[in-house]
Amino acid sequence: MSAIFARIVAMIGAAMILMRRFGQGPEKPAIGGAPIIPEAKAQRIPTLKMPTARGWTDGHTPTAAPGLKVNAFAKGLKHPRWLHVLPNGDVLTAEALGVDGGRIRTPFDYAMYSTMKRAAAVGKSPNRITLLRDADGDGVAEERHTFMEGLNHPFGMAMLHGTFYVGNTDGVVAYPYSEGTTHIAAQGRRLADFKPAGHWTRSILASQDGKKLYVGVGSLSNIAENGFEAEEGRACIYELDLETGRNRIFAGGLRNPVGLAFEPTTGDLWTVVNERDGLGDETPPDYLTSVKDGGFYGWPYCYWGQTVDDRVLQNPGLVASAIRPDYALGGHTASLGLCWLPAGTLPGFPDGMVIGQHGSWNRSTLAGYKVIFVPFENGKPSGPPRDILTDFLAPDEKYSYGRPVGVTIGPDGSLLVADDVGDVIWRVTGA
Known part of the structure; x- marks a missing residue:
């Protein structure tokens, strides 16, 4: 019976997508510092559209921008999501799938679960961190070791002063580390507890002085439909003081802040945030923003400053205090990965931020499914985005070869990209 309901929901959803497209072309992407954001149109039936996961075969790879080339640094992984480079040059990747969302209560829940399963977005999570070592320096990791296992949906990683930190979905745990080791089996020391599930990723970034950790914690729901109490301690970035052991909310009102990075000239913390659903293809856009201490x-x-979402019981004081983000990234691009790219790291690219756009599942025309670059000058975005890797998505939008997530600078100065549908770590260099 549930399968029948799911088909009905899928058919209605497909009809709604056609209706939303009828008589109009695709909306112009809401991108940049002063985007044109279409008027919100609340959807009684949310858009549900996602390509079938296909993977990469027969030497097929993403397309690198002119002047760049791409190769597989490591293949045959299991849903690699995030990356971290150890001081000795070993590359770590956190392999995990999302937390089980609980009981399927409605036909739409079933349709969404079935769609996500077809797109390889749900399933049994590996819950491990894998170490990759390119000992001969040829750009391909010939060694692979299980660095840690039995974790609780690991994501963010950091290394400071002989201690390795892991962001599990339920908190941050510290482990002793010896340089060159390929496996950690020691019992961890818990530093902070977070509510699991919902937006489950827990990104970690060490402060520039090595005294603090910043942790991204996403919301449980889309627009607090389970109540505000369920969202306490969520939709924010935490600051963990490693000397005192105390933690606090550094900034809030961030629905799902994932990638974290510092802009080196100002020292400002930046993040990419996934915005809410159900208001249109481009409304509101995901965004890249600097993060102010105490900011909301x-x-x-x-969203986008003081644009009120009238589906939510309002708080005028908080609305008045809301900070407008710095740079729009387009609607529902699922911008997750973030790292600073110094000028000259890739030929022809100035200073700026690299962003892994995982790709949409909730708009009539798919968006994202690529790795982009946003140039910076004087500590701020300074121009339109540029593509680095594209063609993770088939032209007809029916299937995806991969979906980029975490991005980082490799030990050899290359750009590394985690692809959780292709089960690959890609390596980008000059051609």
Whole structure:
């Protein structure tokens, strides 16, 4: 019976997508510092559209921008999501799938679960961190070791002063580390507890002085539909003081802040944030923004500054205090990965931020499914985005070869990209 309901929901959803497209072309992407954001149109039936996961075969790879080339640094992984480079040059990747969302209560829940399963976005999670070593320096990791296992949906990683930190979905745990080791079996020391599930990723970034960790914690729901109490301690970035052991909310109102990076000239913390669903293909856009200590960025009450979401019981004081983000990245691009790219790292690219756009599942015309670059000058975005890797998505949008997530600078100065559908770590260099 549930399968029949799911088919009905899928058919209705497909009809709604056609209706939303009828009589109009695709909306112009809401991108940049002053985007044109279409008027919100609340959807009674949410858009549900996602390509079938296909993977990469027969030497097929993403397309690198002119002047760049791409090769597989490591293949045959299991849903690699995030990356970290150890001081000795070993590359770590956190392999995990999302936390089980619980009981399927409605036909739409079933349709969404079935769609996500077809797109390789749900399933049994590996819950491990794998170490990759390119000992001969040829750009391909010939050694592979299980660095840690039995974790609780690991994601963020950091290394400071002989201690390795892991962001599990339920908190941050510290482990002793010896340089060159290929496996950690020691019992961890818990530093902070977070509510699991919902937006389950827990990214980690060490402060520039090595005294603090910043941790991204996403919301449980889309717009606090389970109540505000369920969202306490969520939709924010935490600051963990490693000397005192105390933690606090550094900034809030960030629906799902994932990638974290510092801009080196100002020292400002930046993040990429996934915005809310159900208001249109480009409304509101995901965004890249600097993060102010004590700042509030709108969720769930409003978006892009003081644009009120009237589906939510309002708090006028918080709306008035909401900070407008710095740079729009387009609607529902699922911008997750973030790292600083110094000028000259890739030929022809100035200073700026690299962003892994995982790709949409909730708009009538798919978006994202690529790795982009946003140039910076004087500590701020300074121009339109440029593509680095594209063609993770088939032209007809029916299937995806891969979906980029985490990005980082490799030990040899290359750009590394985790692809959780292709089960590959890609390596980008000059051609």
